Amino acid sequence: MKLLGISGTIVGSKTSIAVQAVLERVREENPDIQIELLDMKDYDVVFCDGRDPATYTGDTKTVIDKVMEADFYIIGTPVFQASITGVLKNLFDLVPVSAFYQKVMGFVATGGTYQHYLMVENQLKPIAGFFRAFVAPSYVYLHDDHFNEKREIVDQEVLERLDRLAKEVVHMQRMLKGEYASS
Known part of the structure; x- marks a missing residue:
């Protein structure tokens, strides 16, 4: 089982x-889960131009393949312009x-204001719905104040919320894959 963490930004x-932080919590309690971080700042990805995803090359193909190969996800984004x-x-x-069909997604978002936490509800969850993915009930919004210098x-x-999110995505994934014995 492979968990892919995606940091969806090229800055910061x-x-x-x-x-x-979520991936580390999963790793601590679930050594059987393969974990990888896909940090988009490490890749030179081209803009989507509508072609068949299989025809992309280079870093773009690498990123597409990593997403396709994963079984579930922690997806993070900063909030820019709401x-x-x-x-x-x-x-x-x-x-x-x-790529995301019937796979579990958990979300984290970061931002400089407290007003933008609903971006997860209003944008990421509908995108997950479009993909027919399963969304963890919890998500975590981190404000600049939650970090030290x-x-x-x-x-x-x-x-604690990051820990809860880690537990939820693993629990959901294991339930979907039938890894828990039924009572």
């Missing part, structure tokens, strides 16, 4: 830190609709 580090990043939107446009997450409540 807080989104990647938040996604990695929306997801263009980088994450482009990734969603590049992969075939079947070293970019470490220091808010205890946020750390």
